[in-house]
Amino acid sequence: MTRPRLISLLGSYGVVLALLLLVLFGWARYDYFLGFFNITSVLRYNSMFALVALGMCFVIMTGGIDLSVGSTAALGSVVAALASPQGAWIGLGAGVGAGLCVGLINAILVTRLKIMPFVATLAMMLAASGTALLLADNQSVSVSYESGFTSIGQDNFLGFPIPAWIAIMAYVVGWIVVNFTSTGRGVLAVGGNEDATRLMGLPADRIKFLVYLASGGLAGLAGVILASQFGAGQPIEGVGWELFAIAAVVVGGTLLTGGVGSVGATLAGVLLLGILFNVLNFENGKGWISLSAYWQSVIRGLFLLVVVILQAKLSSRGSVAVRDY
Amino acid sequence: MRSELAFEMNTNSLLSMTGIDKRFAGIPALAGASFAVGRGEVHALIGQNGAGKSTLIKVLTGYYKRDAGEVVFDGKPFEVSSPQQAQASGISTIYQEINLVPYRSITENICLGREARRYGLLDWKRMHQEAEALLQRFNVRADVRRPLMEFNTATQQMVAIARAIGFSAKLVIMDEPTSSLDEREVAVLFNVIRQLKQEGVSVVFVSHKLDELYEVCDRVTIMRDGRTVKTAAMNEIDKIGLVSAMLGRAIERAEGHATAFSDRDEKKIGKVLLSAENLAINQIVQDVSFNVRSGEIAGFAGLLGAGRTETARLVFGIDRPRAGTMIFNGQTFDPHKPSDAIAAGMGFCTEDRKSEGIVPDMSVAENMMLALMPKLSKSGVIDDKAQRDIVERFIRQLGIKCSGPDQKVRELSGGNQQKVLLGRWLAMNPRLLILDEPTRGIDVGAKGEIQALIKTLADQGLAVLMISSELEEVIEGADRVFVLREGISVAEFDRDEATEDAVMSAMAHGSAPTIAEAAP
Known part of the structure; x- marks a missing residue:
């Protein structure tokens, strides 16, 4: 294997490798780390972030950004909670629908009105957050426990948390879309060189429209799980989710400038950041050290920097992760 | 003129464009241009910068909508509104900057x-x-x-x-495909072109390298000022013929002064200030040697892509040469960045005023002071009074027509914008000023003023390196003319040797006119 080839493989699978090392470390150090309870609770909690990060991954692959996902999830959770007395499915649909609405507005702002994604989604971040607070009257909205709505976030299916199933299905669909549909390849092409993509005759605007719509929908879905898991719509939750999602996407090797990205590596990025958090909790539990949540943020931030610096080094050598099919 | 251009509309024609007009904001880019390509033919399309080649191609590929004219492709009237549609109809374009997705x-x-x-x-x-x-x-x-x-x-x-x-293109348009290829790669490309031809695919080949045209092309169409001036079989026209058609100069023509450069006082020319030997960076600049003396205007002549601007960039430290040496003011000169060149006493008015020179929304004064700012500021605070004095002096000296130092540069005419740029560099008190196309896009009257200004500056002892695609500007303006051809400095003419004939010949053949070189 040639050296550049090796580096490029490291670029693609580095995040998976880091994830494995972290899991091994946790398994060796903590008694209950790979216990059923810990695994399912990590997955249950992180599936929301996984969904948001999946949408973010698509947006970033086109070279854009979606800052509104956190507020959209909060709005989704409030709308789902308000609709939950009508039935579990209606609550689910309402939450996702709210997310799609935000996504639709983002899509129109970016592709029709040609507003920079950063600005357009920043505006929608504020607007969605405000709407959520208005609808919830500035407090959390209790969900209906009779309609079965809470099953979505709290129950298991085949011994596995339902939110984790939802996230896995979303990632499988996302992976197929990126690797085996022309729209998916178009997503990467638009991010790689938008002008060339247009000259090649691909519907660049339609592709961008779809990714913002999808990102909104997935954020809405994450909001539904949030409401269901905690038994209440949370208008002030979701703050900083967009940053967590961006971090996970970047850790997964997706270039912020677009054109290069991987759905699988994004999932690994989410798990890596999630399990890092989990490991720090275990470490606190051991009593040797006591890290506050603030320190955990600092550690995550440093970790993100290391990854981004490594990424820049790799891509400056002309080898970035390109293939995942 | 147009009536002479009746193309023989052979039945084997794949594409014919006739009477194509295209205006941008009222200014004609194409005026009755015509173009015809046969089946399985390799057709060269050449012309100076601004001759209308790219506009013609963009009209053909649906990038621009034509204002008038007719296009017939493959026997049918051809109406497309986007490159995608053109591609679907069998016209593919390979752009100069390769338009693919690198990742x-x-x-x-x-x-x-x-x-x-x-x-x-x-x-x-x-x-x-x-x-x-x-x-x-x-x-x-x-x-x-x-x-x-x-x-x-x-x-x-x-x-x-x-x-x-x-x-499955029937017509492939290649816009300067060889500009970034080395010799071996060019040979491979030419084989591909010949193969396409054999398969009945037509190729439109845009290039500034005249030798290449003779290697692969069957016919050539020459454009100038938005018009088609000549179409000929490659074996019926020699390089001088190509160059003179592109420049619009008949070889034998002699005339009086057409520019405001007349009557340079040669006695004021001093010692050599800058000399460059064997500069090279890549295919664009392969081997360029020249020198400029104080009080002298040295001109760079050459076709588009000859490496003139690229050489100037090396001198100014924007790019770094791979080989070659420079001596400036008696000392070895190796600029790593433009500020090195500025510190040494150079100024550079770029070719593209709009994107590289002026800051349109800033005032005349601010634009003029940009490069001087570091010198004028005392521990970060700009000395307002000193700035004001300098600006007002240059507005007077250069005759900049503006309402005052605070008028936005955007509101000035092209000629006055150019003067502001000149002022910016002159305020630095440079010893050498590089002017890349100083009168491009400036109306005739202002042109003369700028030219007279350059002359005055040289008379005052400034060394000027002037790049111009207008032959008469170089020939009449420069005390010495260096001719660049495909990245190599091929000839040097003194003022009295620099006739249009001699310079054009060097641009075409790369040698002095005494060595007669027959076109293949």
Whole structure:
């Protein structure tokens, strides 16, 4: 294997490798780390972030950004909670629908009105957050426990948390879309060189429209799980989710400038950041050290920097992760 | 003139464009241009900067909508509104800056937009095979799964061509395809072109390298000022003929002064200030030697792509040469960045005023002071009074027509914008000023003023290196003319030797006119 080839493989699978090392470390150090309870609770909690990060991954692959996902999830959770007395499915649909609405507005702002994604989604971040607070009257909205709505976030299916199933299905669909549909390849092409993509005759605007719509929908879905898991719509939750999602996407090797990205590596990025958090909790539990949540943020931030610096080094050598099919 | 251009409309014609007009904001870019390409023909399209070649191509590919004229392609009237439609109808364009997606694999770059599918999903195996097969026709072996950016320019060009062929193009337009290729790669490209020709595909070949045209092209169309001035078989026209048609100069013509450069006082020319030996960076600048004396205007003549601007960039430290030496003011000069050159006493008015020179929304004063700012400020605070004095002096001296130092540069005419730029560099008190196309896009009256100004500055002892595509500007303005051709400085003329005849001949053949070189 040639050296550049090796580096490029490291670029693609580095995040998976880091994830494995972290899991091994946790398994060796903590008694209950790979216990059923810990695994399912990590997955249950992180599936929301996984969904948001999946949408973010698509947006970033086109070279854009979606800052509104956190507020959209909060709005989704409030709308789902308000609709939950009508039935579990209606609550689910309402939450996702709210997310799609935000996504639709983002899509129109970016592709029709040609507003920079950063600005357009920043505006929608504020607007969605405000709407959520208005609808919830500035407090959390209790969900209906009779309609079965809470099953979505709290129950298991085949011994596995339902939110984790939802996230896995979303990632499988996302992976197929990126690797085996022309729209998916178009997503990467638009991010790689938008002008060339247009000259090649691909519907660049339609592709961008779809990714913002999808990102909104997935954020809405994450909001539904949030409401269901905690038994209440949370208008002030979701703050900083967009940053967590961006971090996970970047850790997964997706270039912020677009054109290069991987759905699988994004999932690994989410798990890596999630399990890092989990490991720090275990470490606190051991009593040797006591890290506050603030320190955990600092550690995550440093970790993100290391990854981004490594990424820049790799891509400056002309080898970035390109293939995942 | 146009009536003489009646093309023989042979029945074998694939494309014919006639009477094409295109205006931008009222200014004609094309005025009754015509162009015809036969089936299986390789047709060269040449012309100076601004002659209308690119506009003509963009009209053909639907990038621009024509204001008037007729296009017939493959026997039918041709109406397209986008490059995509043109591509679907059989016209593929390979742009100078390769328009592909560097991060994506070769296969994707070839197949995007017409992917093979199985069960509704992409069939990668088949697409890889197809891409490999297309490239093999041009003897290119490459791992089509690897991202495009891992390959050299020549391979990327082949991928662009393979993509065009994959769309079963009847006409492939290549816009300066050889500008970034080395000799061996050019040979491969030419084989590909010959192969396309054999398969009945027509090629439009835009290039400034005249030798290349004789190698692969059957016919040539020459454009100037938005018009088609000549179409001829390549074996019926020699290089001098090409150059004089491009420049619009009959060789034997002699005339009086056409520029405001007349009557330079040669006694004021001093010692050599800058000398450069064997500068090289890549194919664009291969071997350029020249020198400039104080109080002298040295001119760079050459066709587009001859490496004039690129040489100036080396001198000014924007790019770094791979080989060659420079001596400035008696000392070895090796600028790493423009500020080195500025510190040494150089100024550079770029060719592209709009994007590289002026800051349109800033005032006349601010624009003029940009380069001088570091010198004028005392521990970060700008000395307002000193600034004001300098600006007002230059507005007076250069005759800048503005309401005052605070008027926005955007509101000035092209000529006055150029003067502001000149003022910016003159305020630095430079010893050498590089002027790249100083009168481009400036109306006739202002042109004379700028030229007179350059002359005055040289008379005052400034060394000027002037790049101009207007032959008369170089010949009448410069005390000495250096001719660049395909990255090599091929000739040097003193003022009295620099006739249009001699300079054009050097531009075409790369040698002095005494050595007669017959076109193949």
